[in-house]
Amino acid sequence: MPEQEIVLKQEPGVKAYNSESPPSIGLKAGAFAEVGTLILTNQRLVYVSKGGASRAAAWALGGALTAGAIEKSVSKAELDDLMQYEGSYYVPLQEITRVETARKMGSAYLRVDNCSHGQKPSRSYILGSGWSKNEDWVNAINSAKTELLSNQNASATGFLPPPPPPPPEHAPPVCPSCGKPLSYIHQYQRWYCYKEKKYL
Numbered sequence: 001m002p003e004q005e006i007v008l009k010q011e012p013g014v015k016a017y018n019s020e021s022p023p024s025i026g027l028k029a030g031a032f033a034e035v036g037t038l039i040l041t042n043q044r045l046v047y048v049s050k051g052g053a054s055r056a057a058a059w060a061l062g063g064a065l066t067a068g069a070i071e072k073s074v075s076k077a078e079l080d081d082l083m084q085y086e087g088s089y090y091v092p093l094q095e096i097t098r099v100e101t102a103r104k105m106g107s108a109y110l111r112v113d114n115c116s117h118g119q120k121p122s123r124s125y126i127l128g129s130g131w132s133k134n135e136d137w138v139n140a141i142n143s144a145k146t147e148l149l150s151n152q153n154a155s156a157t158g159f160l161p162p163p164p165p166p167p168p169e170h171a172p173p174v175c176p177s178c179g180k181p182l183s184y185i186h187q188y189q190r191w192y193c194y195k196e197k198k199y200l
């Protein structure tokens with residue numbers, strides 16, 4: 001895994017749902033939604049919930065992330081610090097199994113499935129900026145994942161020591177008097193030294 005975590009994409013004002021699609025509008029979808037910022041790094045998909053007003057002040061700590069600093073390097077500690085807020089979480093890119101855009105009751109949303117242990121298997125997001133951005137997110141997440149996996153493969157082949165050599169052929173015993181390898185003569189079932197032309 002690359003040492004440096006880089007923010008590739010982020011979007012504030014994202015409503016997140018712990019289900020494969022947002023609840024229908026009739027159920028007052030907004031009432032059940034967390035509103036926060038979706039952040040894609042080169043290692044994971046992060047959702048930071050801003051929660052209520054009390055949390056907004058603490059959120060200012062993450063100002064570097066909210067300033068639209070695309071391609072900004074962030075420390076793992078910075079993101080982990082944001083992760084402490086209730087409703088916040090992240091999914092490692094290699095555990096994202098599917099990303100797609102979909103529509104329900106006229107609103108477009110982004111669906112992200114994962115295989116992470118202890119996570120909701122599917123989550124959905126409604127982005128404030130509209131349908132076209134959903135496609136951008138699908139592409140960004142998929143390409144970040146592809147790149148992460150190919151980096152891992154590259155480092156696996158680049159830095160691992162070469163595999164051990166195959167086990168040597170069973171070495172023949174050597175002649176006790178001259179040290180040359182002996183040959184086993186099946187016909188007589190004896191070891192023979194060709195150098196000295198004698199059986200043991």
Ligand SMILES: [Zn+2]
Pocket residue numbers: 175176177178179180193195196
């Ligand atoms: Zn010999």
